[in-house]
Amino acid sequence: MQKKKQNKSYDRVMFNLISCLVLGILSVACVIPFWLVISGSLSKQQSIQLYGYRLIPREFSLDAYRMLFKIPEELLRAYGVTILVTVVGTGLGLLITSMAAYVLANRNFRYRYQVSFFFYFTSIFGGGLVPWYIFNTKYLHFHNNIIALILPILVNVTYLLILKSYMMSIPESLYESAYLDGAGDLTVYFKIALPLCKAGLATVGLFIALNYWNDWYNAMLFLDEGSKDLYPLQYYLNNILTKAQAMNAAAARSGIPASEVPGEPMKLAMTVVATGPIVLLYPFLQKYFVKGVTIGAVKG
Amino acid sequence: MYSGKHPFLHDLHKNRTKWLMLVPAAVVVILMCYIPMAGIVLAFKEYNYHDGIFGSPWAGFENFKYFFKSGKAWLTTRNTVLYNLVFLCINTFLQITCAIMLSELAGKKFKRVTQSVMFLPYFISWVVVGAFIYNLFNYEFGAVNTFLKGIGAQPIDVYSNKRAWPVILVIVSAFKNVGYGTVMYLASIVNIDGEMYEAADLDGATMWQKIRYITLPCIRPTVVILFLLAIGTVLKGDFQMFWQVTGNNPMVLDVTDVIDTYVTRSLLTLQEFGMTSAAGLYQSGISFILVLIANHIVKKVEPDYALF
Numbered sequence: 001m002q003k004k005k006q007n008k009s010y011d012r013v014m015f016n017l018i019s020c021l022v023l024g025i026l027s028v029a030c031v032i033p034f035w036l037v038i039s040g041s042l043s044k045q046q047s048i049q050l051y052g053y054r055l056i057p058r059e060f061s062l063d064a065y066r067m068l069f070k071i072p073e074e075l076l077r078a079y080g081v082t083i084l085v086t087v088v089g090t091g092l093g094l095l096i097t098s099m100a101a102y103v104l105a106n107r108n109f110r111y112r113y114q115v116s117f118f119f120y121f122t123s124i125f126g127g128g129l130v131p132w133y134i135f136n137t138k139y140l141h142f143h144n145n146i147i148a149l150i151l152p153i154l155v156n157v158t159y160l161l162i163l164k165s166y167m168m169s170i171p172e173s174l175y176e177s178a179y180l181d182g183a184g185d186l187t188v189y190f191k192i193a194l195p196l197c198k199a200g201l202a203t204v205g206l207f208i209a210l211n212y213w214n215d216w217y218n219a220m221l222f223l224d225e226g227s228k229d230l231y232p233l234q235y236y237l238n239n240i241l242t243k244a245q246a247m248n249a250a251a252a253r254s255g256i257p258a259s260e261v262p263g264e265p266m267k268l269a270m271t272v273v274a275t276g277p278i279v280l281l282y283p284f285l286q287k288y289f290v291k292g293v294t295i296g297a298v299k300g
Numbered sequence: 301m302y303s304g305k306h307p308f309l310h311d312l313h314k315n316r317t318k319w320l321m322l323v324p325a326a327v328v329v330i331l332m333c334y335i336p337m338a339g340i341v342l343a344f345k346e347y348n349y350h351d352g353i354f355g356s357p358w359a360g361f362e363n364f365k366y367f368f369k370s371g372k373a374w375l376t377t378r379n380t381v382l383y384n385l386v387f388l389c390i391n392t393f394l395q396i397t398c399a400i401m402l403s404e405l406a407g408k409k410f411k412r413v414t415q416s417v418m419f420l421p422y423f424i425s426w427v428v429v430g431a432f433i434y435n436l437f438n439y440e441f442g443a444v445n446t447f448l449k450g451i452g453a454q455p456i457d458v459y460s461n462k463r464a465w466p467v468i469l470v471i472v473s474a475f476k477n478v479g480y481g482t483v484m485y486l487a488s489i490v491n492i493d494g495e496m497y498e499a500a501d502l503d504g505a506t507m508w509q510k511i512r513y514i515t516l517p518c519i520r521p522t523v524v525i526l527f528l529l530a531i532g533t534v535l536k537g538d539f540q541m542f543w544q545v546t547g548n549n550p551m552v553l554d555v556t557d558v559i560d561t562y563v564t565r566s567l568l569t570l571q572e573f574g575m576t577s578a579a580g581l582y583q584s585g586i587s588f589i590l591v592l593i594a595n596h597i598v599k600k601v602e603p604d605y606a607l608f
Contacts, residue, residue, distance in 0.1 A: 015508075019401035026414075036443050127339050130567055131577055132339070271431040
C-alpha cells in the first residue's frame, strides 16, 4: 500500500514537471515573435543594420515611434477606415445574423430545416473565387468602394448557427407566453430573444469584429493604388511591409527625406501600432472567445 | 381564406414577419454565394469583359485542358493536400497533448497564463504574421540569422531555400492554430464524468493509465469527427497563411504554391479568367464530393455529429 502511494505521487510530480516544461516552452515560442517585433521597433536603425534584430535592442531608441507621430495622416486614416468598417460591419452583421437565427430557432417555423440548409449549403459549396470576383466588380461595382470591405464578410453561416443554438436554449415557454399575450415576432425578438442571448451576441459580435479588424484580403482584391484613402489598417500595414518605397513616399509627402526615415524599426513600429488594440483588449475579451470556440466545437 | 392555396404561400402570409426577418441575411447570401455560383459556367467559356459571364462564347473543356496541361494542377494539388494532412496531424497531436496537460495541471495561475498565451496568435492578422516572418528570417537583419552569426554558424537565406519552407509553414500553422484547438479539446475533456477518474484513483491507477484508458477514449469521437471533417476540406489551402508567410516568393513556388494562391495570383496578375475559374471549379467540385463522403462516414460512426 505504502509503495503504491509513493508511486502515485511520483507519477503526478513527473507529469506536472513534463507538462510545465512542454507548456512553458510552447508559450515562450508563442511570445517570442511578439517580443522580437517590440524589441525591433525600439532599436536604432543603424544598430539593426549592423547587428540585426535581436531579443534586447543593442541601442534603445524611440526614433521609429517619433517618426510615426510626425507623419500620422495615413496611419490615422487607415485606423479610421478600419474602425468605421468594424463598427458598421459588426453592428449590421449582428443584427442581420441574429434576426435570421431567431427565425431558424423558432420551432413553430415550418420551413426552418429547408431555410437552414439554404444557408448551410453555401459553406460546403461555392462557385470559386473568379466568378465571385467578376460578379462583384462588374455588376456590384465593388472597385474602390468601401462596401467591398463590408459586404463579403457580413454574414457568416457558422456564426448564424452558433446564434441559432444560443436562441434554441431559451425556454420555449417564454416565447409561448409572449405570443399568447399578443406580442408579434419583432417584439419577441427585441424584448425576449436578444436580451436573453447577450452572451451569445457578445461572443459572435467579437468574432465578427475580429474578422473585420484583421481583414486585408478584400482590400487587396478590390482597392487599387488610386484609392489609398480607403485602405484599412491591415492592408496599409501590408503595403508598408512589402513595398519598400511606400513608407518613404509617406514621409516625402510630409517633407521628410527618405534618408531620415528609420525604415527597419518603423516597419515594426507600424506592426505594433496595428496589433496593439487586439493584444491590449485580449485579456478582457478572451473568455467570450473561449465560449464561442466551445460552442462551435460541440455542434455547429 | 388561404386554405385553398399552396401550403408554402399560406405560410408566407401567416408568418410574414418571420420571412421578412430572414430577408436581409438571405439577400447577402444570394449576392455573395448563390449568384456567383451560377458563374461556374465561366469555367466552360472563353471570357471577355465586354460580353460578361453569360455572353462570352463557349469553350468546352479547353480551360480544364489548359489547367491540367500547365503542370500546375498536379503541383498545387499535391502541395495543398500534403500541407493540409501534415498540418492536421501535427496540430491535432499538439492540441490534444496541450489540452490533456492543461486539464491535469495543478498550478491554476500557470495554467491560465499558458492557455492565454498560446491562444493569442489566433487573434492577430496574417499580415502581422507576415511581419513576424520578415523579422525572423530576413537575410540581412533577421533575428534567426543574428542568432546564427552570434554562435558562429552560417546565416541561412530562406528566401531561396526550398527545403526551409515546409518546416516554416508547419511551425507557423501550429503557432496560429494550436491554442484554438487546445481550447476546443479542453472543453470536451472538462465534460468527461469526474466519477470515472475518482473510481480509477480508488483502484490506484497511475496518471498515464487514466489518460490512456479514460481521457483518450472519451475524446476519441470528437477527434475522429474533426479529423474526418477536416479531410473534407483537404483541397482548400489556408490562403491567407500561404500568401502572407511566403510572400509569393517566386523562387520557392514549387514547394509553397497551393490551389488558392495559384488561382488568386493568376487572377490578379494574368487576368486569366477562364483557366482560373476552371481551377476553382475543380477545387470546389472535389471538395464538395469529399465533404459529402466525410459526412456520410460521420453519420455512420456518430450520427449526432453529422453536418447535415
